[in-house]
Amino acid sequence: MRRTFLKTLVAAAAAATLALPGAAQAAYPERPITMIVPWGAGGGTDATARIVGSLLEKELGQPVNVVNRTGGSGVVGHAAIADAAPDGYTLGIITVEIGMMHWQGLTKLTYADYTPLALMNFDPAGVQVRADAPYKDVKELLAAIKANPGKYKASGTGQGGIWHLALAGMLAMSDIPPSAAPWVPSNGAAPGLQDLVAGGVEVVTCSVPEARSLIEAGRVKSLAIMSDTRSELFPDLPTLKEAAGIDWTLGAWRGFAAPKGLPADIQDKLVAALEKIYKSAEFQDFMKSRGFGVSWAAKEDFVAYMKKSDESLGTVMKELGLAK
């Protein structure tokens, strides 16, 4: 049984103490709200949570404190959101990793352990190479990998991370064994991209906004985007299907959720507020300026979205031998 440190410690104390009274929610929110971010300050998830947090503060009339609970590739923060009291005073931003960690046996948590609020962002993976690389398009790159298995290394995130799966899925769909392009784990997209420029690796399959500054600096070029539609940021960039006829899409999404068991009236209130924020000029401008893609799905739609994401990730991970 996996119990947290503190749970074990406070079990006795908690049993003796009465839980917070569930009544008196008519005036929600009547005190500050905490929003948990499972990733570090400075990243895209943190930035998204902070802009939504500051807009939510205006919407609800109560302070929204954005707090980072980092570590364990997102496990710690996701667990903290799920473990909080479902009183509407602790919310969180959950990311695509919620559909990956349980396959790896890192946690038992899945999307079903949350009260879904709304999906607000989706960024597909891109295929990035050095600007002076000899490949004109993805087809040439894939041919080169196929011809020299093991020679070209790829990077962009940790072992078994979302961008690793993006690469593996793309290779598998082109009938190339994923081991033909060994994965070099990196601590996020930025170090992976730096290693790409330094000549340490050949391909980085991170999202396009993450590679944006190096693309604009003329050091890196993107060959394709793993999505059904083209990117708003780089409209000239073909989709993987257009470029190589591979029907493979994968990306990172971010959405807002609360602990499971949130009363329906609070859920409605929060979803309504989030929808207003989503449609606001501030939010749209912010996401556009960072190059982040926007995407909306609330409540049941969000659950269906997460379910689909969870299943397709599971398939790839099993193929890669990453799932337990």
Added chain:
Amino acid sequence: MLAIEKAVGLVATPSVLISVFIASVFGMLVGAIPGLTATMAIALLVPFTFFMDPLPAVGAMIACSAMAIFAGDIPSTLLRIPGTPASAAYTDEAYAMTRNGQAETALGANLMFSAIGGLFGTAVLIVAAPALAEVALQFSSFEYFWLAVLGLTCAIFIGAVSPLKGLISLFIGLLVSTIGLNNPAGVPRFTFGYTELMGGIEFIPAMVGLFAVSEVLRAMVHGAIDLPMTQRKIGNLFANWGKMVKTYWRQQLRGNTLGTAIGILPGAGADIAAWVAYALSKKMSRTPEKYGKGHVEGIIESTSANNAALGGAWVPALVFGIPGDSITAIVIGVLFIKGLNPGPTLFIYNPENIYAVFLIFILANLFMIPLGWAAMKGAGYILRVPRRVLMPLILGFSIVGSFAVNNATYGIVIMLVFGVLGFLMEENEIPVAPCILGIVLGPLVEENFVTSMIKSNGSFLAFFERPIAGVLGVFTILVVLSPLIGMVVRRMRGPATKTA
């Protein structure tokens, strides 16, 4: 030069100056509070910058981070609680000076050499940003591996009484750094099924525990004996400035250069710069035996280095949008929002904006002197508090600070465990500083080793094949072997010196 004139016009507006000033005060406050880091201060500024114009927003962040890094020296000197990780390298040295009744010399040195270091880093940023970024961009995992190993060798030189005990402390730190999920293989290690342990050992609570809580425990166990009466207030901070610059200008220059160089490398920041500078200072010093007992020389060199590193970190950030540390990572995000997309184009199309950013750097480092003076004078009252009152207060601050790092009680548990560990280690004359070094550098060494081995298909030779890596590798091996070589040389010379 038209761009510079324009830049002066951009900076010399009330909105920029006021926001830089307020952010400076805020950064000073956050940096001086144990457990709160410069990164946290910047993250808290982010929501405010949404509603600001680009230049005041960026200016506020620059000023805030410069002040926070510097202000970390204050609690580190007075209470032995490093305010920021960048201060940890010379915490013991500065605290020893306070115990010797030389707090004002230590603080004065911190203030002056931080400001000069910051200005030096800025100067490098102005003169050579694009060219240097180009070099830094060529660093791959092979080069970083050697750099991290070089950092580890510092443990041999900073270890106080016995090198063996220094090594023991280092390896304890290295083992601690392997706890959790954050390793190249992505598998949980030593977590025993606890979710919190997957996140690994948070660095800041561990540091607060090793330095501050161990000191509290010592006071509890041995009795809280007050410092000598001489050190009850901060004297003239500026008293020894002229003399220090004259005596230690070499150390200062070396610290500046080294700090800037390390800061420029993405992924290595002010904290590593401070460690390496301190070790180098001891190694090169004519009086290494004075180190660790309250000697200002090492403090000068490493405080010069950590503030210079801050300027250096902006080189890859501005030129390529690659964060040099967690602070620049946040600022890059804000730059994008404000339409100042980092990259070479920023230098070509908006030179006046870049110059304005540079001017704010200079301004922030000049603000540092009066603000730092005020903060130190205020903090000096701490010295008048009897230690039997002060020690529980330190414990309280440590608890809240450790909680604040990740907003979790888990941080307090780590703090306590490391407090007890630090107490036991120091009671047995095992220094704690190398342990911190191990926790900081362990992941860097491992990641870069494993990724390099994947890239080279398992060949060790690859660590010497790239030109920069080869040079760094040979240099590192020489440094590691230098005590051995020194011993052999001394043995061979031994008889000769006896007869002389």
Added chain:
Amino acid sequence: MVKSDIIIGLILTVLGVAVILHAQSFPDIPGQEYGAAVFPVIAASALAACGLLLAFKALRRRATVPEGVDVAHSMAGITPAGWLKGLATIALVLFYCLFSDQLGYIIAMGLVLVGGMMLLGVRWWVAILISAIAIFAIHELFVVLMRVPLPRGTIIPF
């Protein structure tokens, strides 16, 4: 110092060996020749080696020192009352960890501060007065200014 070095050396050696044994259970990673166990094993081996060396050196030194003369070290000078105060401090922090969620930051911290000061012999009313000021100051800095969600407590929520 000599005796304690032998004990510490042996403890570290045992710790190192335990880590090496535990690391054998780490899984292999496809595509990574140097897996999760390599680095911990290297560090643990080095720690064990240092531990052995420390114990060995101390043993050798002991042989040269006359029997029964143990060089004094600071831990030997701790009184039973000192040990108790140390343990009480640890207990205070543990108490905060366990009950701050229920009691809230203000009460839990108050107990830690007042308790700590009383242990060091501060008069009770001085301890309470200073603790109250410190708690207010920390609350303003962390909760109001820095927005750190310190526990509010479920009994008397603030």
